[in-house]
Amino acid sequence: MSADDAKKTTTEESLLGLLSMGPMSGYQIKQRIGESIGNFWTESYGQIYPTLKRLEAQGLVASKDEETGGERGRPSRVYALTEPGRERLREWLGVPARSQVMRNETLLKLFFSDEIGPEAAMEHARAAKQMFEMSEQRYHAIEAGLTKQWPNHPALPYWLITVRYGLAQSRALAAWADDTLAELERIGPQRARGKHS
Amino acid sequence: MSADDAKKTTTEESLLGLLSMGPMSGYQIKQRIGESIGNFWTESYGQIYPTLKRLEAQGLVASKDEETGGERGRPSRVYALTEPGRERLREWLGVPARSQVMRNETLLKLFFSDEIGPEAAMEHARAAKQMFEMSEQRYHAIEAGLTKQWPNHPALPYWLITVRYGLAQSRALAAWADDTLAELERIGPQRARGKHS
DNA sequence: CTTCACATGTAAAGCGTTACATGATTTG
């Protein structure tokens, strides 16, 4: 009956992954995402809390009330990976990632920019350039911070691999933005098509 | 009342953009996407047809029945950009693109790969490398094809800008995959953490 | 007469964010 388990979501697995770093509450998971996989992954509370319940119903995580929820505030429910949960995580980690066609609004605007001409297109390129340069610096800082804070953590190499992806991408695309600016400069003198006000 | 028009979707604008290249039916739009912005944008029929109706209701496009729908098959409804539609497109093109945090499943798996060890992580890196190298070749072919087919089209420079984005990205990430492979090779001898079967 | 290619359209389901509602504890 359930021969094709073509799963759609990765939220469950991402939470299992986070919990493999140690027991955490839903609130802490959300915070931890920002400090770890936040550069290439997001989850909202609206996803996290229901998913944790679902995972617990499947026996993949186990929870217990924790009164010392950070020394103040409401008591938190701390979730921990169970052995079946770890098994499931490993299983998923062993399967090739699905690729997804992404939507890139900047490229969409640039593609149609003959409609507004090179000056406006250059604004997009400049914004992109600034963003990529800032990203590059940020990734550098993350790389240094991780290396300094967890010099001996066995997972550090894997974390750095993801940081260097961001670094490589930012660098390459900052250079692309430069080239784009130069190219637009070259066609700048000409007028845009169509009627303008 | 409607002081904040914080729109969420870009489907309308993407269709206006496509129609700025010439009148087209919904079916043709879907095909054209694959040949133009398909590397960084997708739209499904389920979006295209209702959106075209919505655009027509707003007077941004105008349609008419076309019996010669490619010489065979059902007659098609061909949509054309109106002047207000072109105005709206230009307006949107002039506004900076919103950035979106993307989800990257490969990086998610690599981030947590200490759980399964370097060998399995290398599989992900190899798959990524192959994908980026194929992308690079594909972008090269697109660049050559566009340049040959539309050597004098005024929008060619803009189209090439988006192709070179893909090229720069693919090249940089293929190199990252190589570095990653080398790094994982280095830590290869060590054993993965935790218990394994 | 079946299949293919062309072509339009809707309904349902899945995924995800945002906004809202609630509660507890500490600090000023």
Place this chain on the structure above:
DNA sequence: CAAATCATGTAACGCTTTACATGTGAAG
């Protein structure tokens, strides 16, 4: 006691894909 922080949870909404339903004409 007001505000801030910590914390959980749900409901509503919006976007997008997938699956389905339908129709037409040409070619084999």
